[in-house]
Amino acid sequence: MGVIFNILMRNHPSTLAAATTGPLQGRSHGLLLALFCLLVPFLCFLFWKQHQPPPVASEHGAGIDLMINYLLAAVGGLLLVGHAILAWFVWRFSRQDRVTFRLATVRTEWKWALVPVVLMLLVAEGGVLVFGVPVWKKFYVAKAPANALTVEVTGQQFVWHFRYPGKDGLFGRTHVKFIDDDNVLGLDPTDAAGRDDLIVNGQLRLPVNRPVRLRLRSKDVLHGFFLPSQRVRQDIVPGMLIEVWFVPNQAGQFEILCTELCGLGHHMMRGLLQVMPEREFEQWLNQNHS
Amino acid sequence: MQMELTQTSGLSGGTSSALERNQGSDANPPWALSTGELALWAFLATVTMLFAAFASAYLVRRTGADWQPIDLPGILWFNTMVLLSSSGTMELARRRRERFNGWLAITTWLGIIFFVGQGLGWRQLAAHGVYLSTNPQGSFFYVLTGLHGLHLAGGILFLGHALNRAARAHSDGRDDAALHGVATYWHFLAALWIGLLVLLSAL
Amino acid sequence: MIPTPIGNATPHATGFWRRYIFSADHKVIGIQYYLTAMAMALVAGALALLMRIQLTWPGIRLSWLGKLFPAGMPGGVMTPEFYLSLITMHGTLMVFFVISLALVSGFGNYLIPIQIGARDMAYPFLNMLSFWLVVPACLIMLGSFFVEGGAAAAGWTAYPPLSALPQAVPGSGWGQTLWLLAMALFIVSFTMGGLNYVTTILNLRTKGMSMMRLPLTVWTLFFAAVLGLLTFPALTAAAIMLLFDRHFGTSFFVPGGLFVGGEIVPHEGGTPLLWQHLFWFLGHPEVYVLLLPAVGMTFDVLAAFTRKPVFGYRLVVISLIVLTALSVVVWGHHMFVSGMSPYLGEFFTIGTMLITVPSAVIGLCLIASLWGGCLRLTTPMLFAIGVIALFGTGGFGGIFLGNATSDIFLHGSYFVVGHFHFMIGGVTLFAMFAATYFWFPKMFGRSMNERLGRIHFWLSLIGFYGMFLGMHFLGLNGLPRRYYAFTQFEILKPLQGMHLWISISSFLFAAASFLFLFNFFWSLARGSRAARNPWEATTLEWTVRSPPPHGNWEAEPPQVHRWAYEYSAPDAARDFTPQTVEPDGAMAPK
Incomplete structure (x- = not known):
């Protein structure tokens, strides 16, 4: 122990002169650092091979995946080139003992500055305009088609409630003063529209290949409604009624996550999404409407 | 011109660039501010941003369903006149150096009257049943006038300081930077109040 | 009209208290800030390790910690509410009380006057006041762990209604109130500091020190100060309104x-999104407040150890101006899925993608500064190159998040955690280490141990990438941040393996940081004596003795004859020409 301490702490002034002498100095550090820089894009590639979004299960999700994949390819390429250049520079210029290039002229500087300007405008700005904005418009700006099924999603500290409007297609009024153990959403008993509303806790059933309009509400704090496979994510804000729509195009069972910090049970606010064939869905709906 | 010089000066290391030849700015440009003025203006910028943040919050919040306009207390209009005239006396104090002690004192008193008047305004509002949490516009009213009042209280202290300094500076015939500073700050407070009043009464 | 630009050094104080505790000397204050930040970093880092332990081994029992936090870790098992306090306080402390304090306040105070040739800040007393406001802010923040309900638990972003309603989460009791008070003190202090920076840099430059001769450190600190002055008020306003909502029954944010908690909340009509807008109006520029000085200091270190001028000084200054301007209009990219208008989303996407342009130009200048240089890979230089690497790796991640469409999938995931740790954790921390190793000889008159420094660098680099590179890809899997455990979801369970590696990396990084601390304090007492200019650098601080005397210059403040990066000038005798050297080569008279 003492020996190690002595070796480590041998009086070793950190001055310029010291930097070019001694073991493991200058050049070897340069080589190691260059190798490390090359390792980074390689590591990214390895990680990417193992970590990818879950298979997409909605119509617009394909567009989001296209955007992400484009970025992975384009930005990944830039990452590789950038790190390679850094590695090369570090390795190359840690091996020379005098300055070989000192100062660029104004014109040279500007010329080189064009490289990142053009690259960023093309890759980042161009990418989002070409691939991103159309998907964004479809997901957020466009209205849901007329044949969309409407379901209301209510976030409550650590559970999800789903409400189907029933045969009349109308949701009954709610008010916080009616909330109790049997009436979790606070349905107004005097409102006829609410009589046939179907309320399900924890599990959202949807028909496959039919547009779904979700009305998102919260009873208490912010929540985040996240369907990873469907590439749907929307914060739920108390006091606001936020609508999103999408088309699930794969049947199956998926998980619903909360992705906006909502309190101590945030990590277990789990819901299930069951996407089923249209006929099965209708059957289920009819069975449960009394 | 200097850019031209470098462009002709070769590609790589060896020649010096415009940066290296750049002459120091020893002669200060005419728009240069003294350190005190600079600090004051930077401070005013940050105060402006504070009230701008509140103003944008106000504009967002007023679209809420529960927004009800309140009747502003009548004394505000009197207060406004007081503050505006104090701005005028402040300017007189700043310009007419031989008499500034008197004008400065008047400004200070007008400032105090405004401050008390704002307090009476709060009481009037409370008498109408509008408390801090009664109504969103009322909340904004209390918070905004309160914050403005705090800044104004600082201004009154600043005025007292300037009054003290001015008396001494006057006696030995020097110009007084504190006086110019407090004048700028005071005009700012008056302008800020007008802005707040427009916000609270018209929007 | 302008007083002679020598700064306002107060008479040299005598006596221990006035000299080292309530000192108005910018150098003492800078070091005080730095040491405060170091203490806070120990706490904030420890919080992070606790989080890592919980995430890797959910529900593990650590009995000895149970004694320290009987409420948060009863019997040594962490409760979810304590975990939320940990994430909140780790974020708050690191952003405001570690990085801001060390980089902007610490090095800013130490370096600005001495690099521009002033004797002190424009307002030394205000400067002292600003430090002594931060101390109670720190104490209140730390103390909030020990009040009923524990420390604030609504995240460092403190989104209401969670942060507004004590019944929503235990930390929103007294903990959140103390959080708001501490932040208010911090903002007042930071504003006073910013006023000092702006006035000092604009008005106290010594003879010959034109703006275009300033070292980039000073430029970046200038923009950081301007941004701080203009954007912190938004958080002040928001904090005031949140305090009123919490304690006086108003409804600014609470709808x-x-x-909540089985009761009707007696509020009406507030808008939670309002807080988010105000918070991010500060929150995003705050990133640049931290990032810009880190980059500026990196440039200065690069120049000294490549023995050549930085590439594109002018480009950097222009990019800084553009970045500063753009940074106040892109805050909405934190809110793409928040429920704000989708048209705003488009606007903020396009703006955010624009901001990649000046950022990339700065990145280019960083890398190109190496070209043709004669690299001397000392510890500060290794860390500076580390900054370039982190800036690159982390910066590319930002392109995914500033894009609203990909952000729909990546928002609030570990991709975000990885990205911002690279930028405001890694770039800033590595720059801070580079700056510490670089200026330590000047600050304390002794050098830090080089060998330990290099070991520190390698462990930090490996540890850092180990922690945060993989997080990006967890985010690509959809792993959400701010989860107490990943045990409840089938799709998250397979990702548990990576957490072990992240935690091991974090222990490595922590070990490296202790090595740094040891080196720091050991070198304070036992490091080899440093000369005036051990790195053979050109800027003004290296022309005075180490540590510099009170008032910085024994005689008259220096006159500056050239820009800050006169390395390897063709006709000069040595490969560096200090700024004070007259054009004909003779040393300026002292």
């Missing part, structure tokens, strides 16, 4: 019709 009506809420039902």
